[in-house]
Amino acid sequence: MTGFLVKRFLQALVVLFLVSIIVFVLLHMLPGGPARAILGPKGTPQQIEQFNHQQGYDRSLPTQYFMYLKRLLTGDLGDSYKLNSPVFELLKQRLPKTLLLTVLSTALAVVIAIPLGLLQAVRRGKASDYALTGLAFLLYATPVFFLGLIMIILFAQVLPVFPAEAPQGESIGELLKEFSGLVLPVVTMAFGIVAMFSRYMRSAVLDNLTEEYVRTAMAKGQSSRRIMVRHVLRNALIPLATLLGLYLPTLFSGALVVESMFNYPGMGLLFWNAAQGSDFPVLLGVTLVVGIATVLGSLLTDVLYAVLDPRIRSVA
């Protein structure tokens, strides 16, 4: 088990190294280079040359990459052009908030989706299965922003139960203090995921129900309910673990819409604002973080796999 994790961690490091190269290349693909991007169309050639020299952009690419990597390792991601603050500081401030949003909505989605998928599988072909499947498809097909708008109209305006704007606290503790403000963003984000997760859960349970070990479990004299909980559930969670890991980066982009919609002070909102103001260091910083999230997501998948499936554990 430990050996397996060490192996996966080393592999993750290799991928992260590749991610840093991609981000570096993106930096150099900016139209007219970073100097033009910062100084704008009115920058004179002298200014551009001076800027490039200052930033080391006139050196050879490998040297530049080496410098970039060195700065990266010390946490220096450059400075925001607009916010007058190091990118690293901005990310340090915003990332935990986005994580909070992601974790809460994923947890909510999983808690709803697992029993829902089980129920759909058990009631397969019956009216309740069709109704729930229909609802799941409807939610799945609904864009997040539209879902969010409906939530705001329903629960902030028609029935003013929850505020339409997210809390603006500096720390996570402060955010949690105003929990009612978190409800709408979290629920909006979770609904989009529930649809997909419950769909996967349903088919995983159906696959497992045809397995012979289920028949063995029946031959022992267990009730269907007990078979579901004791035997099928764990086996059906294995494919869901893959989905969860692969979905992590997508969740971040989902956060982008939700955050800008509810004015939630997370990384998504930071990215949104940076994109509108061409704040490239911030954009690249966020890209790097999403890259890392992707890698960690697949690492998480493997760890979950090993926890859930003893066959994977012993191969490792």
Added chain:
Amino acid sequence: MDDREDTGGPGGTADMTEGPSSGPPAPAGEPLLRIDDLRVDITSRERTVHALDGISLDLAAGEALGVVGESGCGKTMTALSVLGLLPPGGAVTGGRILFDGRDLAAASAPALQEVRGNTVGMVFQDPLTSLNPTMTIGAQVAEPLLLHREGIGRKEARARAEEMLRLVGMPQPSERMKAYPHQLSGGMRQRVAIAMALVCEPKLLIADEPTTALDVTTQHQILELIDSLRETLGMALILVTHDLGVIANRVDRVAVMYAGKVAEQSDVRGLFARPRHRYTEALFAALPERAAERGTELHTIAGLPPSLTVRPTGCRFAPRCLFATDACREREPELIDDEDAGAGHRFACFHPVPYGDAPEEQVVTPPPATATEPGEVLLELDALVKEFPLTGGPFARRRGTVSAVGGVSLGVRRGETFGLVGESGCGKTTLGRIVAGLEQPTAGSVRFDGRDLAGLSRAERRAHRRRIQLMFQDSTAAMDPRMRVGEILREPLVIQGVGTRADQERLTAGLLDAVGLPRGAVHRYPHEFSGGQRQRLGLARALTLSPDLVVADEPVSALDVSVQAQILNLMRELQHDRGLTYLFISHDLAVIRHLADTVGVMYLGKLVETGPAEQVYAHPLHPYTRGLLDTVNVPDPAVAAAGDREPLHGETPSAAKPPSGCRFRTRCPLAQDVCATTEPPVSTPNGAGHQVACHFPLAVPRLASTV
């Protein structure tokens, strides 16, 4: 219909409790289990299959009943319906299943749950898929106790589970409690499944093909285990199998099923000595073990069992029966008592096998044996080695090697059938793949028709491919499901650029004639054919390029006995007509004996013995060969009772860590110190041509073997 009005009669049950069964005999008229006119339909979207159509069976306490028949006859459905475990769409539409005085067919779900795993235990065919992969075996074995024994604690349940694992012969049961199914061998997994079924000490164990997925030696051990546990626990047994050898040796009474009905039932000796139903007779006659002698044709049963979507009129076997008359086609025969053997032997046939006739002799006269003239050596393997790397750990480090083939030398003569026999993992399939050019050997050479294959250039190797063709066990998996049969058969010709399209089509049509399929088959897809027909296609495809050598890897293992006989006959006939050479790979000693001229026995990557088939079977020189022959279940209760057999015990070691010296020494009754240090030399104590690799070859020729 074949309702058994008199099942309760004292004569009906008294006879059935004969034999070596233990346990208290049931009082007359009170069998432990009575299946009475059971009807089961399986409904899917398109059709309804009448899987069981009036089955009546009785089982006394402590008795062992065998249910035997070919695939689709309803034997598994009978077993599953007892515990209400029918597949989706399956339902009991009539009849009763009385167990301990309670009708299980009409029982509620909680009532059935009370019986399942408690008073009736069940063991299934595939020990890997029938265990939960994510639960420890300890938890799985303890589970029935927690369900059925009120007030038993988790700790006590685990202690009892461990005791049960010890009882089923699991080594180090306390450590194994924490193991997961994938960490155990197939045989050990089946032991776990048995422990699970028996932990509540049921009155009845239902075993559905419990050893079909296992090797010969493991099969023997599992059947022995079930036998001894039956004795210890005094339980009754229903053993469902297609294998007549298994049935002959393990049960008191047998029911032969055909097309959803019981065709014949009898005590086991009576059935094998004097089958009365024409189907039973034909089934026995199709066994390679029963063939008059090697080299003769096997008796076959023409045609296929009827589809059960419509109830056939008349006897269900009539369309395939050589003795059918108009009466058979109009009326359905009922199960009647055998007039001489008494009520214990019943059959449903208007024209039963008359008394006193040896059953085989009178079906058809076998044609004369095909004489094979041994030619020059066509294929020669010299010290062939194949090792596979075993990788794992960080960055796929190489952690060891699996020695699949560990230095095999043999020669196959033109026109002969070389039978390669061994248990799974012995390297026989790898050897076949190397010969066919699908794998490159790690060391050693393959010479074909005098040329070393390693010396061939790329182009030469491609051209050479057409001279050696493969025939597979699973023809369904070996054919592209989206290609029509015509394309499948033509493809090798297209690849090798043989003839024009018209030539190719003419050749294909000729091949279909040769393998006994209609020419119209070219327009159909593989899935439209039955298993036997697909195997004919597999053979036709192998022959498309007129090869010299056909490597047939377990070509009949997935087939029913009657179809197996058809394919074996066909292979023999084509060999005769086309001068083919076969490398025939199989785990089935009887099939190899029937077809092969020369036999090679493999164990853990080594060829331990090779020689003319008659000699090897009659006077095995290697202890493994003899053990294997003694382990096989012979479809004859008289042989099994003879008792001078010394079956193999233990399990085959891992090929990643083969034992030093002689690889068989860990299981050999004759092993000495030298066997561990020195690899045994090849000797020929029984005359040239019969080679053995053993330090202590068996000196005394045994009397004629029984397989």
